[in-house]
Amino acid sequence: MxxxxxxxxxxxxxxxxxxxxxxxxxxxxxxxxxxxxxxxxxxxxxxxxxxxxxxxDWHVEFPDEDQAFVREQAGDSRVAKLTSFENIGYAMLEDGKNPDKPYAFIAGFSKDTFDTLPVQLISGRLPENSGEILVPAHLAANGGVKFSVGDTITLSVGTRQAGDEVLSQHDPYRDGEESLTAGTEKTYTVAGICQRPAFEEISAPGYTLITMGDGGNAKSRVSAFAALKKTGQIRTYAEEAARGGAYVLNDNVLRFxxxxxxxxxxxxxxxxxxxxxxxxxxxxxxxxxxxxxxxxxxxxxxxxxxxxxxxxxxxxxxxxxxxxxxxxxxxxxxxxxxxxxxxxxxxxxxxxxxxxxxxxxxxxxxxxxxxxxxxxxxxxxxxxxxxxxxxxxxxxxxxxxxxxxxxxxIKVEPKAVRTSRVLGRFYGLEGTLALKNFKRNKRRYRSIVLSLTLSVVLFVSASAFSSCLSEMGAQSAVEADGDISFYTADMEENEALRLYDELKTAGGVTKSTYQAVSTYTCTVSTSELTSEFLDSCGEDSGIDRESGTAGLLLDVQFIEDDIYQSFLESLDLPAEEYTVQNGSMITVGKKMADSTIMDVFRDRTMELTLGAASGEQTKTIHVSFADTYPLDPPPAEPGEVKDYVLMVIAPYQMKPQFDTLSAPTRMAFTFWSDNPGQTEAKMQTMIDSSGITADYTLYNLHRILEENRNVSFIVNLFTVIFSIMITLIAVANVFNTISTNIRLRRRELAMLRSVGMPDRDFNKMMRFECALYGLRTLLFGLPISGLLSWLIYKGMVLGGAEIAYTFPWGSMAISILGVFLVIFITMLYAVSKIRKENIIDALRDDMA
Incomplete structure (x- = not known):
């Protein structure tokens, strides 16, 4: 040293x-x-x-290779693990409904293959020999071909060819350009139903059915899956190994x-x-x-x-x-x-x-x-x-x-430290000295102010972000009915109700209900519409300026009779008026932009004429307007999102009166469950087993809300921890800065005490300096914090959040108290150290 x-x-x-x-x-x-x-x-x-x-657990797939390729790649020093399955062949599906996926693709797995390529069972078990097969659920849901566990199926398995080119699962279906060569008939017993295999590409022409491979022969084609030791070599290795052929990267893994x-x-x-x-x-x-x-x-x-x-x-x-x-x-x-x-x-x-x-x-x-x-x-x-x-x-x-x-x-002109006489009389000698000292060495104090400003900005911004997340979570929690929902627009009513009767028996279901929503058109005069509706949704209401009319879309929500009865009782409306033939109905107008209820019509009661889809039949109804509805309707179909929802609520017993209009109808089921996760899994199994081919959506609303809460919790936790750590750094910074600053002024402060400044006036001067630090910090910190909180809000709104801006008064108040508390505590500590020193020794200190 x-x-x-x-x-x-x-x-x-x-x-x-x-x-x-x-x-x-x-x-x-x-x-x-x-x-x-x-x-x-x-x-x-x-x-x-x-x-x-x-x-x-693989990085790159080679979808159509021979046995020699597998042996070669297994010996490559870059490869950590190599797995393959046999491409047994393709079979044409009878009565398949997907024109882009007309085949069943038979894959021959080994026991090791199941370890590398995960398969999620829905029912049954994995195949144990080459006579058993595993069928994916999307073969029924997407392809319209249903098999159940225990069924025996016979397939004519061959090879896809386009001219002399042999096609693989990586090659999409080529309508009119390819053919299926005559193959061998194979008979399998369905051992289980599984989810769609993750390695099956979206564009693959065949639904992957999995059996146990029998070893094949030297001419067998295989799909090989390689995992590399060094991820940085993946792309280079894939291009070299493929030799101009096809390969597929496991982007889901490589992304992370x-x-x-x-x-x-x-x-x-x-x-x-x-x-x-x-x-x-x-x-x-x-x-x-x-x-x-x-x-x-x-x-x-x-x-x-x-x-x-x-x-x-x-x-x-x-x-x-x-x-x-x-x-x-x-x-x-x-x-x-x-x-x-x-x-x-x-x-x-x-x-x-x-x-x-x-x-x-x-x-x-x-x-x-x-x-x-x-x-x-x-x-x-x-x-x-x-x-x-x-x-x-x-x-x-x-x-x-x-x-x-x-x-x-310290280089400063006399004018720079000059203070007003009025301020001198108001603050006294102590305040004047503090203000002059602040002006004569601004560089020394700037670091203190910047440290405190950084802490204030971080704390308020983090609090604003947390508040926005909490509001989003609160909105999600309020707007959800039930734990699990099922929606379909393609299923016949009788088929849908039979499915409902089956689904409500799933384990864990404590309560359930069903509804149907039909969409009609009605023409009204624009003079009957409120200015609020015209201003916010006028562009989407089909206004004809010449005739002064507006063509509105109107949904009729048919709910179970007992729920409708309870709804009437909650509104104190007479059941005999709203449940009889051609009786009055309840209508709600909803603005979709912020999910608020609004008045669509000026009058509280109206007579509306509903149009049929063909335009030949109509039905006139009497409606009364309300500010609430009993059950969330199903979501609109993709491409049918509009600025408003005008919805009539009716008991299900009235639905036959409207069926003659042949309007498009969406069916929806809502379930409450003690264990939504297990109930959803059981319902999905029931749906897959029923062989439904219509499009549908099964939502676990409880999981979605729980995910929102979990995301909010995770972000809030890390935001708080990050803010605490940054604040601790800032507090340490301020403490270090102020205490060292006071230490460097020990001779100056000793001189003031030596000429007779009493402790009371000395304390007053130091308190005034603290106030200068705090006020200067808040002068910069609060406006910047407010601006950042607004930018955070705007960013969330642009991201799709439907929340209102709330000014962060609470966090700003906490930051104000925190700033003055840190300053005063630090100042008290530093001054107490100075007071313990001998005045003569401090005056002799030439190192200050």
Whole structure:
């Protein structure tokens, strides 16, 4: 250790409070960077494992190769694992309804293949020999061909060809260009029903049926799946191995490994982590820089003495950098030791929420990566070096005499510190001294104000983001009826009701109901419509300016009779008037943009004429308007979204009166369950087993709402933790800055006490300085925070959120109290240290 290192080390020991606070700040910074890096690695590992569980543990597929290719690739040093299945052939489906997928594709698996390519069973079991087969559920739902467990099926299995070219599953169906060669008849027993295999491409011409391979022969064609040791070699390997042929990348897995062609996702994956780390570095550099820079006065005098005896600028810079290294050696390991257990605790708190949102079969566990920890330590170390180098370079470049005399520390014209006499009378001598001191050395106070402003902005912005998420979650929770919903627009009413009777027997169902919604047209005069409706939905109401009429779309919601009866009772309406033949009906107008109920017509009762789809028949109804409805209607069909919903509520017993109009009708079932997840799975099995070929949608509303709550919880938790860590760094920064600042003014303050300033006036002056810090902070911090909160709101609205802007009064009030509390506590601590010093010793201090 040379003399300059000893001088730096003695400086650290002499200013123990500043050194301790700086080490704590470095530790907090390193802990946050470590936590961010470790969480990113753990999350990436979780997403990769989840994608593997869903799509398979492979990186690249070669869909049509021979046995020699498999042996060659198995010996490639780049390949970690190779799996294959036999391409047994194709069979034409009888009565298939999908013109782009007319075949059944038979795949011969081995036991090892099932380990690499996951298959999700719906019913039955996996095949155990080459005489059993596993049928995908989408063969019935999408292809219109239904098989049940235990059925025996006979298929004529051949090869697809287009001229001399043999086609594979990677080649879409070529209508009129390809043919199926005559093959061998094979008979299978259906062992089970499964979900669509993840490795089956959307454009594949055949539904994948899985059996057990019999080993084939040397001429058998196979589909090979390779997983590589180094993900960076995947694309190069795939192109070389395919030799110009076809290959398929497992993008679901590669996306989370960061090597997919999804540039948008890769940008999001890396830029998010970089932005968070840059924010941490910004706060950390600011704090550590202040730790070195705020005491520049002391070091500059010391540097002047050292330079006068021959020290070079490089030696002085190295001295300060050595001081930074000493702080880093203590702070960075401490930060890493804090960051890893902290993020482990956070992961344990959110693991269940992640399982509910994403993959329920894959645990979110701590994944410690040595390269990530090394990168976190390097980033923290670079932060320290940057923070130390800037003031060191400035001090080392100052002339010797200026360093010794410190004539460049404060350069100010008399006019710059002049204060108004009116302010002097109002604030008194103590306030005038505080204000003059603030003006004469603004550079010293600017760092304090900026530190506090950064803390205020981060806290208010994080709170605003959390509030927006909470409001979105609250909206979702309010607008959902039931736990599970089933919608269809293509199913006959009798078939739908039979399915409903079956679904409501699923385990866990405690309550259920059904409804039908038919859509009609009606023409009304524009003079009968409210200005609110015309202003907000006029463009979508088919207004004819010449005739002064508007063609409205009107939905009639037919609900179960007992629910309708309860609805009438809640509105205090007489049942005999609203349930008889040609009786009155209840109508609700809803603005879809923000889901608010609005008045469509000026009068509270109306007579409307509904038009048939053919335009030949009509029906006149009498309606009364209400501000609520008993049951959420099914969603509109894609492409039919409109600005408003005008809905008539009627009992199901009236539906036959409207059926003659032949209007398009959507059926919907709503179920309440004790265990929605298990109930949904049982319902899906029932639907798959029933062989329904109509399009339908089965929603687990409970899971969707739970996902929203879990996402909100996860984001809120990380937002709060991030805000706390940044705030701690900012508080350490402010404490370090203010306490060191007071320490450097010890001779100035001792002089005021020596001329007779009483403690009461001294305290008043210091309180006034605190007020100046706080007011200047709030002057900049609150407007910036308000602007950022509004930008966060606008960003969420652009993203599809239907929320109202709420000004963050509460978080701003907390930040105001927090700013003054931190300032006053720090000032009290620093001043108490000054008071304990002997006035004569402080006046003799020439290092201030």
């Amino acid at each position: 040379n003399i300059f290192h000893k001088v730096a080390f003695q400086g650290l020991k002499k200013n123990r409070t500043r050194t301790l606070v700086t080490i704590i700040g470095v530790a907090l910074s390193a802990a946050l960077i470590t936590a961010v890096a470790t969480f990113a690695v753990s999350l990436q590992n979780y997403m990769v494992n989840g994608a593997i569980a869903k799509s398979g 490994l960061g090597v997919s062609g999804d540039t948008l996702f890769n940008t999001l994956l890396y830029s998010t982590g970089v932005i968070v780390i840059l924010l941490v570095m910004l706060g950390s550099v600011f704090m550590i820089y202040n730790s070195f820079n705020i005491s520049l006065n002391e070091r500059t005098h010391q540097f002047g003495i050292l330079m006068s005896v021959g020290a070079t600028a490089r030696q002085l810079r190295n001295s300060v950098l050595f001081e930074g290294i000493c702080i880093g050696v203590l702070g960075i390991p401490l930060g890493i030791c804090i960051g890893i257990p902290s993020i482990k605790l956070v992961l344990e708190l959110v693991s269940r929420n992640f399982a509910n949102v994403l993959y329920d079969t894959v645990p979110l566990t701590l994944c410690i990566s040595v390269p990530a920890l090394a990168a976190a330590a390097a980033v923290s170390f670079i932060t320290i070096l940057i923070s130390a180098y800037i003031p060191a370079k400035k001090a080392a470049g100052t002339p010797v005499m200026e360093c010794i005399r410190q004539t460049n520390e």
